[in-house]
Amino acid sequence: MTARCIMVLGTSSGAGKSWLTTALCRHYARQGLKVAPFKAQNMSNNARVVASASGLGEIGSAQYFQALAAKAEPDVRMNPLLLKPEADTRSQVVLLGQVSQVLSDTPWRGRSEKVWPKIAAALDELIAENDVVVIEGAGSPAEINLMDSDIVNLRVARHAHAQCLLVTDIDKGGAFAHLYGTWALLPPEDQKRITGFVLNKFRGDASLLAPAPEMLQTLTGVPTVAVLPMWWQHGLPEEDGVFDDRSSANGSVTKTVAVIAYPRISNLDEFQPLKNVPGVRLLWARNPADLAGLQTSDWVVLPGSKHTSSDLAWLRQQGLDSAITEHAHRGGAVLGICGGLQMLGEALIDPHGIDGNAPGLGLLPLVTHFSLDKTVTKTVARFDQVQGPWSALSSIEAAGYEIHHGQTQGHSAMLAAGSSLHEVMPGLAWQSSGGQVLGTYFHGLFECPAVLQALFGAQAPTLETVFEGLADFLETHTDASVLRRLIEDRTDR
Known part of the structure; x- marks a missing residue:
């Protein structure tokens, strides 16, 4: 078994990556496929206790809920690196579910190469065990000051040969500039991995967006594959807990x-x-x-x-x-x-x-x-x-x-x-x-x-009700052929 990998990238934190990843997990699970979520590195003080090779360990709550949405047993490989902020310049580092004081004391830029082999091995195991792996990025993949030490966005996409969606929060304004600017800052080989743009949290008549999606596709070659309306009461816990x-x-x-x-x-x-x-x-x-x-x-x-x-x-x-x-x-x-x-x-x-x-x-x-x-x-x-x-x-x-x-x-x-x-x-x-x-x-x-x-x-509402509602919402506002192609087509560039 070798999974097809889909990756959800965002133009910023809060764009909707976690929500969309969760919905995709339930959508593909409903197709009878064996699905697992993955996020290489999560920075959050919201954590859950799950299975690990040594017994029990911690992962970010978002990946815990994504695993449940995928109808999979949560385990530490789904979020191999968890950073739990203790101060503005210090985090407790949890690797494969266990606190590592050595990594917690290691400067941030010196940490990447130490943890990447464990991250890659966890992802490889999930790919070998599943039909689909839905991967969540972190922040933005276009943080050009961080690309040389990236272990959560483009490096993961390349390793997994993932088809990538790029989601933006249109409610904040500037969505098309955010999409184009993010795409433009990526290396050419990574631009090709972006197979669709997603406009999230849209209010009003989607027909009023024209001709912007078409103009954006002319500039980038990437279609806008979904316009997701604003939805406050979806019932999924916010990744960082505090909500409006x-x-x-x-x-x-x-x-x-x-x-x-x-x-x-x-x-x-x-x-x-x-x-x-x-x-x-x-x-x-x-x-x-x-x-x-x-x-x-x-x-x-x-x-x-x-x-x-x-x-x-x-x-x-x-x-x-x-x-x-x-x-x-x-x-x-x-x-x-x-x-x-x-x-x-x-x-x-x-x-x-x-x-x-x-x-x-x-x-x-x-x-x-x-x-x-x-x-x-x-x-x-x-x-x-x-x-x-x-x-x-x-x-x-x-x-x-x-x-x-x-x-x-x-x-x-x-x-x-x-x-x-x-x-x-x-x-x-x-x-x-x-x-x-x-x-x-x-x-x-x-x-x-x-x-x-x-x-x-x-x-x-039970979590099962929430997950089903997320998948229904995604399927209502996304063409079925788009969701199908994400797991049929695979880039090995």
């Missing part, structure tokens, strides 16, 4: 969930189901004013963080620490997940220099110690009796995952002095005495139908 508020309210609002959007937020894709629940509005909170109008029935959520101590310092600088504490003291619900759980405690203790020492918010009598070993695991666990606004979770079993360095336990001196703490999921979740504050290491709660039903009396 225009798409975050489904029906009349009965509950607001304010998620603290600190700089190193992680795993925000797990909140997508809340975006799809009728009556729930997600609000990204960056300052106290964003929390000022909350009712006691509304929630404040502290999500995961790739660097807990620095995000906690940012939170204090914004004055959000007082706003969160005030909401809890008024009887409002506060939820902390992973890094958010660590922030809710009394202290962060870091003897190994992994994250940093810091006092916590003091809403739970817990202490977190950072260790060299990283917990990366899938988890199935059941809540014990839960109190207050979270009581509906009592006895609910959920399946999810853990990704964290810290290990958390009760503050022994405070507990001895009479502080109250309820452990409501052994080793994974704790609750305050009054019940308003809940903290957990458990990622993926809102992806569990039983949890959504218990908390909201409602269900979000």
Whole structure:
């Protein structure tokens, strides 16, 4: 078996590469083909736990969802290199699912040749095992300052002999210049790999685009093969988690969930189901004013963080620490997940220099110690009796995952002095005495139908429904012959 390879390139980040790759994965899977996604390098703090040669490892969430869309078992070869930003100039490097401190300490330009053999081998294995491999690029392939160390765009396209689509976000304006400029900056042999342009997020009458697509084809020889309308409610988690508020309210609002959007937020894709629940509005909170109008029935959520101590310092600088504490003291619900759980405690203790020492918010009598070993695991666990606004979770079993360095336990001196703490999921979740504050290491709660039903009396669309909708949308707005030719024709230039 030798797969035909399709690659989705973009004129910029946010053009629609991940969305289109996911839709293509489901389209070809619906044809009865064995399909796998691939992205050589992803930079994201949204990660999932999947299979690896050594047991379990991490890949970017986008490739995880693409694998599910392809009806394939996600594994680390689908995203062999994951960069998890910890600061503006530093990332944790995850190679084939495992953290590599050596690569994390290697300068960026010196890293490419060290990792390329592993990337190429992972891609070759997927090509050998599948009928179709749908490859996602990163950013733009025309970043001419980076071409000499490229391991994610043109180098991958050449290695895979891939047919390439180039997608642009027309809603931002300048789409035809973006397409032409990107194509023009590519080497001639790579220009030939671009078999179609895709205009994404178009509003209005597509006939008004003429004669621009024809003029662009005259200049480049590349046809515009699809015009995809703007679609806010597709239901697929955004690759970087944070989405536009225009798409975050489904029906009349009965509950607001304010998620603290600190700089190193992680795993925000797990909140997508809340975006799809009728009556729930997600609000990204960056300052106290964003929390000022909350009712006691509304929630404040502290999500995961790739660097807990620095995000906690940012939170204090914004004055959000007082706003969160005030909401809890008024009887409002506060939820902390992973890094958010660590922030809710009394202290962060870091003897190994992994994250940093810091006092916590003091809403739970817990202490977190950072260790060299990283917990990366899938988890199935059941809540014990839960109190207050979270009581509906009592006895609910959920399946999810853990990704964290810290290990958390009760503050022994405070507990001895009479502080109250309820452990409501052994080793994974704790609750305050009054019940308003809940903290957990458990990622993926809102992806569990039983949890959504218990908390909201409602269900979000399943991922299967979302994937089918993506494929339907793609097939409606793209000629079937175009999709067929992408896997019939193959360039070996």
